[in-house]
Amino acid sequence: MGAVSLVVLLGCCLLFVPIIAWSSDATLNDDVLGLIVFKANLRDPRDSLSSWNEDDSNPCKWVGVKCDNRTNRVTELNLEGLYLSGKIGRGLLQLRSLRMLSLSRNNFSGGISPDLLLIATLQSLDLSQNNLSGAVPDAFFAQCRSVRSVSLAGNRLSGEIPLSLSSCSKIASLNLSSNQFGGAIHSDVWFLNGLRSLDLSFNFFSGEIPAGIDKLYNLRTMSLRSNRLVGSLPANLGSCSQLNSVDLGQNLLSGELPESTRNLSACASLRLDRNSLTGGIPYWVGEMRALETLDLSSNQFAGAFPDSIGELQQLKELNISANALNGTLPESLSRCKALLDVDFGGNNFTGELPRWLFELGLRRASISGNKFTGSILIPTPVTTPSLLALDLSSNAFSGEIPVELGSLHSLQLLNLSRNSISGSIPGSLGELNGVEILDLSGNQLNGSIPPEIGRAASLTSLWLEKNSLTGEIPNQIAACASLSTLMLSQNNLIGSIPESFVNLTHLQTVDLSRNRLNGSLPKWLRRLPQLLSFNISDNLLSGEVPGGNFFAAIPLSSLSGNPSLCGSVLNRSCPPVLPKPIVLNPNSSSTSVAFSSSSDLRHNKIILSISALVAIAAAALIALGVVAITVLNFRVRSSGRSHSAASFLVPPDDSSTRSPATNPNSGRLVMFSGDVPDFSAGTHAVLNKDCELGRGGFGAVYKTLLRDGRPVAIKKLTVSSLVKSQSDFEVEVKKLGKLRHPNIVTMEGYYWTPSLQLLIYEFVAGGSLHRRLHDAAAGVLSWQQRFDIILGMAKGLAHLHHLNIIHYNLKSSNVLVDPFSGEAKIGDCGLAKLLPMLDRYVLSSKIQSALGYMAPEFACPTVKVNEKCDVYGFGVLVLEVVTGKKPVEYQEDDVVVLCDLVRAALEEGRVEESVDPRLMGDFPSDEAVPVVKLGLICTSQVPSNRPDMGDVVTILELIRCPQEASSPREDLS
Numbered sequence: 001m002g003a004v005s006l007v008v009l010l011g012c013c014l015l016f017v018p019i020i021a022w023s024s025d026a027t028l029n030d031d032v033l034g035l036i037v038f039k040a041n042l043r044d045p046r047d048s049l050s051s052w053n054e055d056d057s058n059p060c061k062w063v064g065v066k067c068d069n070r071t072n073r074v075t076e077l078n079l080e081g082l083y084l085s086g087k088i089g090r091g092l093l094q095l096r097s098l099r100m101l102s103l104s105r106n107n108f109s110g111g112i113s114p115d116l117l118l119i120a121t122l123q124s125l126d127l128s129q130n131n132l133s134g135a136v137p138d139a140f141f142a143q144c145r146s147v148r149s150v151s152l153a154g155n156r157l158s159g160e161i162p163l164s165l166s167s168c169s170k171i172a173s174l175n176l177s178s179n180q181f182g183g184a185i186h187s188d189v190w191f192l193n194g195l196r197s198l199d200l201s202f203n204f205f206s207g208e209i210p211a212g213i214d215k216l217y218n219l220r221t222m223s224l225r226s227n228r229l230v231g232s233l234p235a236n237l238g239s240c241s242q243l244n245s246v247d248l249g250q251n252l253l254s255g256e257l258p259e260s261t262r263n264l265s266a267c268a269s270l271r272l273d274r275n276s277l278t279g280g281i282p283y284w285v286g287e288m289r290a291l292e293t294l295d296l297s298s299n300q301f302a303g304a305f306p307d308s309i310g311e312l313q314q315l316k317e318l319n320i321s322a323n324a325l326n327g328t329l330p331e332s333l334s335r336c337k338a339l340l341d342v343d344f345g346g347n348n349f350t351g352e353l354p355r356w357l358f359e360l361g362l363r364r365a366s367i368s369g370n371k372f373t374g375s376i377l378i379p380t381p382v383t384t385p386s387l388l389a390l391d392l393s394s395n396a397f398s399g400e401i402p403v404e405l406g407s408l409h410s411l412q413l414l415n416l417s418r419n420s421i422s423g424s425i426p427g428s429l430g431e432l433n434g435v436e437i438l439d440l441s442g443n444q445l446n447g448s449i450p451p452e453i454g455r456a457a458s459l460t461s462l463w464l465e466k467n468s469l470t471g472e473i474p475n476q477i478a479a480c481a482s483l484s485t486l487m488l489s490q491n492n493l494i495g496s497i498p499e500s501f502v503n504l505t506h507l508q509t510v511d512l513s514r515n516r517l518n519g520s521l522p523k524w525l526r527r528l529p530q531l532l533s534f535n536i537s538d539n540l541l542s543g544e545v546p547g548g549n550f551f552a553a554i555p556l557s558s559l560s561g562n563p564s565l566c567g568s569v570l571n572r573s574c575p576p577v578l579p580k581p582i583v584l585n586p587n588s589s590s591t592s593v594a595f596s597s598s599s600d601l602r603h604n605k606i607i608l609s610i611s612a613l614v615a616i617a618a619a620a621l622i623a624l625g626v627v628a629i630t631v632l633n634f635r636v637r638s639s640g641r642s643h644s645a646a647s648f649l650v651p652p653d654d655s656s657t658r659s660p661a662t663n664p665n666s667g668r669l670v671m672f673s674g675d676v677p678d679f680s681a682g683t684h685a686v687l688n689k690d691c692e693l694g695r696g697g698f699g700a701v702y703k704t705l706l707r708d709g710r711p712v713a714i715k716k717l718t719v720s721s722l723v724k725s726q727s728d729f730e731v732e733v734k735k736l737g738k739l740r741h742p743n744i745v746t747m748e749g750y751y752w753t754p755s756l757q758l759l760i761y762e763f764v765a766g767g768s769l770h771r772r773l774h775d776a777a778a779g780v781l782s783w784q785q786r787f788d789i790i791l792g793m794a795k796g797l798a799h800l801h802h803l804n805i806i807h808y809n810l811k812s813s814n815v816l817v818d819p820f821s822g823e824a825k826i827g828d829c830g831l832a833k834l835l836p837m838l839d840r841y842v843l844s845s846k847i848q849s850a851l852g853y854m855a856p857e858f859a860c861p862t863v864k865v866n867e868k869c870d871v872y873g874f875g876v877l878v879l880e881v882v883t884g885k886k887p888v889e890y891q892e893d894d895v896v897v898l899c900d901l902v903r904a905a906l907e908e909g910r911v912e913e914s915v916d917p918r919l920m921g922d923f924p925s926d927e928a929v930p931v932v933k934l935g936l937i938c939t940s941q942v943p944s945n946r947p948d949m950g951d952v953v954t955i956l957e958l959i960r961c962p963q964e965a966s967s968p969r970e971d972l973s
């Protein structure tokens, strides 16, 4: 008979013939047959039972099978975790010597066969973690003669425990946990006096725990956790003196701890949490010396926590949270040297933060939700290398956050929220590089958020809301790459939402509401893939709410209270950016930077760092230049001394000038008009320190008087060795002498000797624009004055460019402001022409040394430097005049380049905030905004994108008087 047909035949037989009546063929092994039939009824997706070959004479080498080595009968079948499914077939009943059967952790379904325990030899049956359902048939337990261990845990079995269970007189271990069993637990269970382990947890058993538990004198572990048991704890629980582990948690038990419990001297684990137990925690708890785990949490225990707890030397885990305990925590806890996890939260404990919390080598400690007071003192040196979680929240702690907290390097959770802690957040918290949850919310913290927080690289949740924090949100937070929750609401934070947040791709919940944040909503927000909630309500944010799915779905309450936000999402149309006809768009050129995509962002960073590099290089050049000029000055001064002062008194003989004065032996003084300077005291006196007005790239400037008493400014050229021959010098200077414009400092004459050259200029009393802007003593320029200065500079430059003269050296210290007319006058015009070689190196190193004004093409050998470098300098001057900030400012560890700053402000719609705060908002924004944009266009990176100065003058005039404009002009570039 072939094995396959045998199986088919067998399968049929089993359907109709009682198995016991089936007589075996002497040539066949019963066990082989039984197992092959069992296998035929199940699915074996991983082919785990491939070794089960029906042609074998015995199954003893098959996977999961163990035999008696004398009889070759199967004694153990262990098929745990083989992904088998299907019904548990009756073929197993053939295994007449089977002692142990485990089918646990498979996917067997269907009901429990009533016959399984018919295998008379079976001692251990494990069907746990399958998908078995239905009630357990009464007949199932009725035949359990020798069974010692049954586990049906982790199925979907329902109904009551069959009364037949009481027949299992030898049963030592019964596990019915994690099913859907219900009904009452019959007191019959207590007659199983061989029972050592009883687990009925996670079912729906109801009613009281029946009396008679004292009969289970062998019981070691008992769990009735998570049922619906009511009534009190068994009064004679303590009679089960062998009990090692008792878990009655998560029921509806009430009443007090029965006194017999004190006899559980072997009990290592007592869990009574989440019931409604009342009364006090008795003193005798200290007698349960074996306790390692005591969980009485979430009950209604009241009164003080007994001192005797200190006797529990084995105690590792103590949880008495969420009760009504009061008084102070017993100092004796410091003797529980084995403690790892303590939770005293949610009681009415008082007193100060116990020292032992930091001295026992705890892993987790919570005293949250009590009435602890005083300041948080961490004993030093810090000796809690293992502390993972510290929760001091919801108490009445005051004082400041101790810097030492930063030394608890293993912390993963630090919660100090809802106390009365004041002072600022110590930067040392950034040293908690394992901390994932940091909650300091609901205190009285002030100062700014320390940028060091960015060093806490594991942070996933940062809660700082409901404090009095000020300043801006530090960019550095973006270094916490795993951050998913950021709660900063209800503080006094200012500034804009940092661009760097675009890197926080795990952000899910962000609450920035109720601060004073301004600027526009970053467009990149919609690129944060996991963002679920983003609340920015009640701030000063402005501009258009970006489109996209995220913002279309955002609840309006998350945006409300920002009067200047607009856009279709809010059903509020955005005002046109410019009410004036001129639309200037500094971002229209390909080189200027927009934050519309991350690559652009990176681009911007690169530009910034180049600017910073240029600034740093320029600073180095200045330092060199100062040394060089000092040396040159020294040389000039020593050679100047050899020239007699008297020589100045002799007029040069030059018919082409109206007041010539010359002395061929010692030098030549030429005045283009009017009087001769009063050099009667000699150059030595004229050019002395007291009369010095200032120094520039070309030399020092001194003030002196003409004979008629009119003051002039005399510039002593210090680049003498670079100056061309006398004739070349005179040709250039005479050309410059013809320059007459109200916005250009007039050159009135010059003096030349081979070793000393002087240029004589109109004296402008008001001092330089640099002084007017940056010297506090000079007072504040009004918007009107600033606009006049910008327009004047533009006109002066346009005039220069018209005459094909490039200034090369624009900067605020080269622009003078007439104190009476308010007219800006550009100085040092055309002096670069006096240099023998007008090359890029000389220009950039000797002249364009002024930080921040230098057009980028100076650093780029392939780009021709033309008059557009002046337009760049002018653009910087415009921004300088409008913002009152220097073109490059050094902050603590940062170089701030004005153009980049203003460009970023424009992109975020915060242009008006960049206007000099000293104006106190007293300026027409319909002039300021386009002027700033004009400045930015002038500072375009590519020279050809910058407008001509002539156009600039026209635009400025249109900005001031738009109604006179004949036709609106669109987009300058």
Ligand SMILES: *[C@@H]1O[C@H](CO)[C@@H](O)[C@H](O)[C@H]1NC(C)=O
Pocket (backbone or CB within 6 Å): 069, 070
């Ligand atoms: C059978 O197994 C027992 C232990 O399981 C061992 O002591 C005995 O020697 C074995 N007998 C044979 C014949 O292998």
Ligand SMILES: *[C@@H]1O[C@H](CO)[C@@H](O)[C@H](O)[C@H]1NC(C)=O
Pocket (backbone or CB within 6 Å): 302, 303, 304, 324, 326, 327
């Ligand atoms: C502690 O609570 C009990 C009642 O629960 C009360 O009688 C006792 O006065 C309280 N003790 C303190 C110190 O508050």
Ligand SMILES: *[C@@H]1O[C@H](CO)[C@@H](O)[C@H](O)[C@H]1NC(C)=O
Pocket (backbone or CB within 6 Å): 323, 324, 325, 346, 347, 348
């Ligand atoms: C703490 O004590 C106060 C009275 O002092 C009481 O109202 C409150 O309910 C108690 N809280 C807890 C958690 O027991």
